[in-house]
Amino acid sequence: MAPTLGATPGFLISSATQAQTSASEPTWRHGLSLFGELKYPADFKRFDYVNADAPKGGVARTIAIGTFDNFNVAVAGIKGSIAPGEGLIYERLMENSQDEVATEYGLLAEAAQHPDDFAWVMYRLRKEVRWHDGKPITPEDVIYSLEQLKKLSPMYASYYRHVAKAEKSGEREVKFTFDAPGNRELPHIVGELMVLPKHYWEGTDSQGRKRDISQTTLEPPLGSGPYRIKDFVAGRSLTLERVKDYWGAGLPVQVGLNNFDELRFEYFRDNTVALEAFKADQVDWIAENSAKQWATAYDFPSMAEKRTIKEEFPVSDSGRMQAFVLNLRREQFKDARLRRAFNFAFDFEEMNKQLFFGQYKRIDSYFYGTELASSGLPEGAELAILETVRDKVPAEVFTKPYQNPVGGDPEAVRANLRESMRLLKEAGYEIKDHKLVDPSGKLVTVEILVDDPGFERISLFFKPSLERIGVTTSIRMVDSAQFESRERSFDYDIVTHTWGESLSPGNEQREYWGSQATEVSGSQNLIGIKNPAVDALIDRIIFAKSRAELVAATKALDRVLLWNFYVVPQYSYPYARYARWDRFSHAELPKYARSGLPSLWWFDADKAARIGKKS
Known part of the structure; x- marks a missing residue:
């Protein structure tokens, strides 16, 4: 699975929670796991890691790097989409637990079932699910979402390519049939499907124009989640407001979360400018990706006064490959x-x-x-x-x-460059007039x-090394x-x-x-x-x-x-680096939450009063 999308082959629910044998009919389950037993039983009230009594209120201002020109997640993958807010406006069939690996519990869906051979999965929607306009979320919405996301997004097309068919199988039920049995991951990743409103996208906007889900748009979208768009300045800022009558506020997977009345995303072109905004108290926290800035740029008065805090959170929920990509x-x-x-x-x-x-x-x-x-x-x-x-x-x-x-010392660097030249010579390359030429x-x-x-910066560092082996860069x-x-x-x-x-x-x-x-x-x-x-x-x-x-x-x-x-x-780097103004609190963070920002945090009025407002 991708870190933000699915899960993967492994063990499905154990006998204690599965209540299913190869000779029996599939039974409805409140959650799915790929590693054994579910931690939380069917009647659980909340996740262990949340503060059920966390106060609601306050504003959290954070940074988004880049820009946006699009509120349409169906064509997500474009850097201009509103990635920071999408998961708060739209919802999925299931919600991941942050203290278990590859485990999810019902959100839009109250239950799921699948056979032993994983040839299909069926999800049953909750009775109370609804869009922000009050209309119910239906199986037709779920089917429409799968079809459009596969059609319009290469990422989703690949991810759900083995879902051969989705069909309504009951008043609140959707059955997903796969192209072959045996793929243990598929029932699980279908639960990660982001559900979009069919009636909205097939309707007209406030000007009477027909909406087109295949096109970018800056019309605030209709969602079902705990937040909706309050206002925005295209490409510069986005403000989400908590939906006061959010249908799912009392669900076990939502209790203690989504505590801020407003979430404001300020967009910056690069982290250097963003840091200046943080220092000026224009935003409340910053994720720092620059080792140089983390080491040298946080020596300012508010940090010395402990009004701002630096903190590193261990990254234990995923791995990564970051690299110079050579285009084959x-x-x-x-x-x-x-x-x-x-x-x-x-x-x-x-x-x-x-x-x-x-x-x-x-x-x-x-x-x-x-x-x-x-x-x-x-x-x-x-x-x-x-x-x-x-x-x-x-x-x-x-x-x-x-x-x-x-590398790291002249002798090692010379040895590595000699090995580079040996490989190139073996492949038929040679140096002519101090430039590398291929066999032709x-x-x-x-x-x-x-x-x-x-x-x-890192490309500029790499460039002279490539030029030393004759590559025109x-x-x-x-x-x-x-x-x-x-x-x-x-x-x-x-x-x-x-x-x-x-x-x-x-x-x-x-x-x-x-x-x-x-x-x-x-x-x-x-x-x-x-x-x-x-x-x-x-x-x-x-x-x-x-x-x-x-x-x-x-x-x-x-x-x-x-x-x-x-x-x-x-x-x-094995940690996520954050600096923040000390206005917030959180419960003990679960193993797979990283920072837990913003969902597991809340505005702390006492702390805010202590550090005061920006000068």
Whole structure:
């Protein structure tokens, strides 16, 4: 599953809560888990980690980096969509628990059922569910949402590609039939479906114009969630207000959450400007992604007076791969030796020292930060899985542990550059007039495309290293809209991208690395991988019959991706960094919540009075 979307093959609900045998009819369940028993029983009142008595009220002002030109989630994936607020306006069939892995409980749906072979799943809507205009949420809305999201969003089209049919099966029931049995993840990820109002999108706006769900719009959308849009300034700010008569306020999955009367999102082009706004008390908290700023830029009066606070929250809910992406759709990157040479040219250790105050670790796995990351040599179940694709993967997969080149001192850097040149010479490249040319005599040139000053810095650091091996290198800084357009059409040599990985990978792996996604505009297969071994290993993940098999298959996939040198891995940090004005409180945060902002926090009037208002 993707970190914000689904879950994955593993164990489904245990006998204690499943109440189902292979000989019995499927029974309705209040929750689904892929790892064993549900923590919370059918009659639970709230999650353990919330404060049921948290006060409601106050305003929280936060930062969004970028801009927006669109309130339409059906064409989400565009950077201009209102990503920070979407999950508060729209709702899903089920809601994830933040103190369990891959476990969800009923939100719009009160229950779900599926057979032992996972050939289909049925969801039953709650009687009381309704849109903000008072109309009931219906099975027709659910079916419409699936159809439109699959049609309009490459991400959803890939994620739900195995949902062959959705049909109304009762007054409040929807049945989803899959294209084949055996995919344990599918019942679960259907519960992650964001539900949209069919009657709204098939109606007309206040000017009498027919709405079009395939187009961007700045008309405030109709939702069903705890918040609605109060006002906005296009591209600059967005204010959500809590819905006072929200239908689901008393649900066990909502008690103690959504405590602010207003959530205000202020949009900034970059983090440097955003920090100045935070220091001036124009926003209440800031997520800091710059190691340099975290180390040097928070020495100001309010921090010394403890009116503002720096805090790091452990990242334990997901992993990541962040890297320079080498676009295999470009002919020059089809040779793995060139790609590997680029990795040897990247002196991460020196960059970490100069730019990041030594705070980062180099990423050495596509599932970095999780138990799914490969290490050492393959053995046991992982080795057995790799044997099935032995003739389709690099020999080193079986004989050498993957390791990134290590630089940081002149001798190591020279050795790495010599290895780069050896690989290039082996592949038929040579230096002419201090420039690298390919076997046909064509000059090797690359453009690194960026839309963020932070990534421009690391690209500028990489550029001289590439030039030392003869690669003619340029860096092009574009605005977010142009970057998104070029990325969606795969019009780049190199970009920086981050793939988030859940603790339970699944169907989204096809969207990331699968051959079918290579030419789908807007897909996350930015590398352009078309590899039958990768496809086969993704299938092993999706159709794993146990957690142990899932882990082994994921490690096998990780190892094959690494040894193909599709990317130049960058860096990661095991904590989420936040600074905030000390006006808020929270209960003890669960393991998989990260910061828990804003849903698990509330406005603390006593703290606010103590620190005073901005000068």
